[in-house]
Amino acid sequence: MTANVPLGAGERARSLRSSPPVAALLRAADRLPPHTRLPVAVALVCQLVLFGWWLAFYPGLMSFDTVTYVWQVTTGHWRSDHSVVYDVLVWLSLQLTGGLGALTFLQTVALAACLGYVCHGLRALGVRGRWAALAPLAVVVVPSTGTFAVFVWKDSAYAIAAVLAFGACVHLVLRQRAAVHWWLLAAGTTGLSLFRNNAYPAVIVAGLVLLVALPRRYWRRIAAVTLLPTVLALGLNFAVYPALGIAKPRTSSYYAFNYADIAVAYHRAPQSFRASDLAVMARVAPLSHWSGGGANCAWVDPLMAPPFDRPAAERLNGRLLGVWKDVLKSRPDLMLSAHLCRARIGWALPHTTTDIYVQPPVIPADRFGYALPGHPMAHSRWLPALRTAAPSPTLHKAGVWAYTAARAPELTWLLWTGSLWSYATYLIVARVMRRRPLRAALALAATTAGLQVAVLVATPAGLFRYMAAPVLLGFLAVPLLSAAHPADRPPGEPADRRPARRGAASRRSQAAA
Structure with missing residues (x-):
């Protein structure tokens, strides 16, 4: 009667290599060019x-x-x-x-x-x-x-x-x-x-x-x-x-960046705006909202959220772009600052914990608001997905x-x-x-x-x-x-082999000389 003796590491490795799946993989690897x-x-x-x-x-x-x-x-x-x-x-x-x-x-x-x-x-x-x-x-x-x-x-x-x-x-x-x-x-x-x-x-x-x-x-x-x-x-x-x-x-989506520039400029220098500019802005959202949205120069969403009237902005888009051009001419520093602030993720290192938003790994039960009563996905058959x-x-x-x-x-x-x-x-x-x-x-x-x-x-x-x-x-x-x-690399060594260090190559060249 033979005792059960544990296999050594080498024997276990050989046994693993001989198993059909691993053996098939090794044979496939051997067929690949080096x-x-x-x-x-x-x-x-x-x-x-x-x-x-x-x-x-x-x-x-x-x-x-x-x-x-x-x-x-x-x-x-x-x-x-x-x-x-x-x-x-x-x-x-x-x-x-x-x-x-x-x-x-x-x-x-x-x-x-x-x-x-x-x-x-x-x-x-x-x-x-x-x-x-x-x-x-x-x-x-x-x-x-x-x-x-x-x-x-x-x-x-x-x-x-x-x-x-x-x-x-x-x-x-x-x-x-x-x-x-x-x-x-x-x-x-x-x-x-x-x-x-x-x-x-x-x-x-x-x-x-x-x-x-x-x-x-x-x-x-x-x-x-x-x-x-x-x-x-x-x-x-x-x-x-x-x-x-x-x-x-939507037009308001195309030009949301311009609207956000206007908001930042108005928040920082309201005295730079003419009465006609303010009248156009007020027809889209209260001036307090323009200033409030402009306080956060890094995000467009705070400005575009209610009470911002998107249909009104689309109707008055030409006049709003006129306001943007006027402010660009009079205060280009404010416009440039707004743009660079919003694009900070592309050129600057973060200096606060809110500079870069990372999506959490959890899916909320309301599907980010879409599944709430009265919302578009409330009764969708695709909610389980x-x-x-x-x-x-x-x-x-x-x-x-x-x-x-x-x-x-x-x-x-x-x-x-x-x-x-x-x-x-x-x-x-x-x-x-x-x-x-x-x-x-x-x-x-x-x-x-x-x-x-x-x-x-x-x-x-x-x-x-x-x-x-x-x-x-x-x-x-x-x-x-x-x-x-x-x-x-040593003379004649193919590119797919490990390259030699510079010192080793120099010594080898001297020896050949």
């Missing part, structure tokens, strides 16, 4: 972590906008004030699966694939394998960025498109298999254009940076991957969508705990501040360009620069989601600090 094994492994591990976030918050994290999407697509109130393409994805997920879990799961798959693609590009640039792998893993592990993929938000799709565009730019620096990467860059810029209505500056600015960074012979390709998506988005918004019966955003239904309460509690811990005010500057990571990306790219004189490395900053400028041009409030994409790209740019110059 230079793709690390990116594929990174994508799979990232997907595993994202799957954990997905299960913890199933069917996904939500906000007021999420309920708006569902209300619009299930009641026929389609509007182009949000991304219509993302609304279509919401509608398809609801119609095909009865919920939103399929959409958020596809978002995790897309992000994991893009992170593997970025890892491949970083490795080609000479980044050590461990750092090329750890940066994507940090993106999915850190709650501020890892959970962003499971939000039912157009901004989540927008951020994934930004990661794809960044990965393509990383590859284009070395111009390896350029055709594939140009097509992927086009896919990224198209996603940026379609998933956010005010993304045109982001794509155009990124194109301008690429024009400076890449050889002149690529100007036609750069124009194609930036101008064509912009024209496509403009054509859809102003021609195709109206023809399909999709309502345009708008609640957390995590398969494991313990996992859900752990996810909420991690997300809530990351919202600590002392961590805001590091985990939630897109402006900080934008500047960090620029400094990292500058160091790369200084260490290895390569003008094309400027392309690494193209996507981030576009994202930042787009927020500086127009943003209604200091919401984290507007600058979430630069945080993801900042994390991914950190490994570039370890990128080795091609001369640091």
Whole structure:
């Protein structure tokens, strides 16, 4: 009779490798080209972590906008004030699966694939394998960025498109298999254009940076991957969508930024306004409301809330814009101050706990007010799709705990501040360009620069989601600090192998001499 002797660590490892699922995976890995094994492994591990976030918050994290999407697509109130393409994805997920879990799961798959693609590009640039792998893993592990993929938000799709565009730019620096990467860059810029209505500056600015960074012979390709998506988005918004019966955003939504500028100026310098200006403003809202809304320069919503009369503002829009122009001529300092205050999330570091608003991880029972008696979703059959239904309460509690811990005010500057990571990306790219004189490395900053400028041009409030994409790209740019110059590699060493340190390369060169 044989005693049961515990297996040693080596025997357990061999037993695990011999199991059919693991053996099949190992055989599949052996068929992959060596230079793709690390990116594929990174994508799979990232997907595993994202799957954990997905299960913890199933069917996904939500906000007021999420309920708006569902209300619009299930009641026929389609509007182009949000991304219509993302609304279509919401509608398809609801119609095909009865919920939103399929959409958020596809978002995790897309992000994991893009992170593997970025890892491949970083490795080609000479980044050590461990750092090329750890940066994507940090993106999915850190709650501020890892959970962003499971939000039912157009901004989540927008951020994934930004990661794809960044990965393509990383590859284009070395111009390896350029055709594939140009097509992927086009896919990224198209996603940026379609998933956010005010993304045109982001794509155009990124194109301008690429024009400076890449050889002149690529100007036609750069124009194609930036101008064509912009024209496509403009054509859809102003021609195709109206023809399909999709309502345009209200005039008061288009010009809410101008109204907010007027309010800030009136709050700070009421003596600068003429009697005729005040008369026009009073027909839209009491002057006390204009001054009260203007007290909060960082948000448009306080001004646009009742008693602000939106229909009256739309009727008097021309005259209100006349007031805006008059104040711009007489007090440009007030207008500039109002704009920079509202766009603070795009250029400044937070100095108070209210500078950056982070969406809580809990869906309220009233569905952000939509399900209250008398409100649009009070009796909707889709209400069950708008609640957390995590398969494991313990996992859900752990996810909420991690997300809530990351919202600590002392961590805001590091985990939630897109402006900080934008500047960090620029400094990292500058160091790369200084260490290895390569003008094309400027392309690494193209996507981030576009994202930042787009927020500086127009943003209604200091919401984290507007600058979430630069945080993801900042994390991914950190490994570039370890990128080795091609001369640091020993003669004949392929790019996909670990680069040698500069000192080791110098000693090897001296020995060869």
